[in-house]
Amino acid sequence: MATSHQLPNNGKASNRETEKIYANMDWDKLTCGVIPTDYMYIIKSNEDRTYSNGTLVPFGTIDINPHSAVINYGQGLFEGMKAYRTKDGNVQLFRPEENALRMQMGAERLLMPSPSVEQYIDAVKQVVHANKRWVPPWGKGTLYIRPLLFGSGPVLGIGPAPQCTLLIFTNPISNIYKGQTSALNLLINENFPRAYPGGTGGVKSISNYPLVFQVVKEAKAKGFSDVLFLDAVEHKYIEEVSSCNAFIVKGKVLSTAPTLGTILPGVTRKSVIELARDLGYEVMERKVSVEELLEADEVFCTGTAVGISAVGSVTYKNKSVTFKTGADTVTKKLYDLITGIQTGLLEDKKGWVVKID
CATH class of the missing domain: 3.30.470.10 (Aminotransferase class 4, branched-chain amino acid transferase, N-terminal domain)
Known part of the structure; x- marks a missing residue:
């Protein structure tokens, strides 16, 4: 019963x-x-x-x-x-x-x-x-x-x-995404790209995902939440986490990698860009270097499964950098806004919601 x-x-x-x-x-x-x-x-x-x-x-x-x-x-x-x-x-x-x-x-x-x-x-x-x-x-x-x-x-x-x-x-x-109870702790993998120019990284092909199984498994065994992958050509620009898009926040500017064939055009990503601009933030779709990431105020990930998830730290070449999380962050503002629309707590002024009879 x-x-x-x-x-x-x-x-x-x-x-x-x-x-x-x-x-x-x-x-x-x-x-x-x-x-x-x-x-x-x-x-x-x-x-x-x-x-x-x-x-x-x-x-x-x-x-x-x-x-x-x-x-x-x-x-x-x-x-x-x-x-x-x-x-x-x-x-x-x-x-x-x-x-x-x-x-x-x-x-x-x-x-x-x-x-x-x-x-x-x-x-x-x-x-x-x-x-x-x-x-x-x-x-x-x-x-x-x-x-x-x-x-x-x-x-x-x-x-x-x-x-x-x-x-x-x-x-x-x-x-709570896959047992996540706190901000994400990401490892940057500098040797293993997630997607290559001319490949299928820009679509949700089933063949994209087995490629990251081993790398992500090894990272999790070391205590990391997930892996942040770099571009396949220069190995210096951030692309995606294994299953979600990534943003950095610096002052009033949000930046995220452009969707030019190796980045999946996420629905949550697209929605966050529009909502952030509504809030008065500048949003740039551009190449973001690892150095810029490490100097960011905030970092967060977006995706259907993860929603909007704050990144607490990123580790690159054995150096760990922490970022602002919690209340009074851009990440939290966007999280409250998008989840409010999705769950009906906030009015849907954009016509994004489709009701099930």
Whole structure:
């Protein structure tokens, strides 16, 4: 029997009523682990490279051809999104059209047909609505949404798949990213670039991420939160952390690496740039050297999973530099602003929020 939870309207509910609203689990113990939900969404491309007749199916394993392009050649993309529970119990998305457009950009790079923006958003809304009881209560976490687009059709010679599949599943996660309880402690890796010019660093290709597994594992074994990678050409300009964008703050100026093919155009990154300018800060998308980073007032990371996360320290060539964190920082102002919009605490004046019926 589930324990009862305080309802968003501060009323009391019986256990049975609570079970109808929320899945049967202890939300106070939520982490970022794997938690299967009820349904997933699947849609396959037609012969004319369009999509139609997608469907919700019970969450579970899928059949895949051993000849599929995703298995043999890594032809696949993924997106990362969240559904947020508001204080009054409603559920909403944050800028889903931006994820749809980014998937289209990545699909073009990898020669895959992609759903329209309208099809993508409709599919996301369907799967979130079907798994609505898995959206954590307000303040307890979010429902992470993982859309996958991959070459499911069979190929033998090197080339794109004749058919692709869009699969969307969900997973409730804590507001604390992967056990993070304090500001990030980053290690700069000067020898191993994350992405190369002409590669796929600017899209969310599934092949981007295994490359950093070993480096990040070694850094974490030394007590670091994550790795900040440098450019592949000169090895002197900061690019990304393993799964998020990075910003530096110096006075009233925020700087972040430009999206020129090796930097992922993050949705949170884009939103932070606009919100910071609204607050009167100058924001520059430019190359940022390690030396500039080490002299910054603040450093923070942005991404769907990490949200806006302050960086407490960066270590480079065995030298550690600390940065301002906590209250009365630019990072905290931006965090409060964007999470307020995402969770309904602040009015959405930009039309970024999409409500789930």
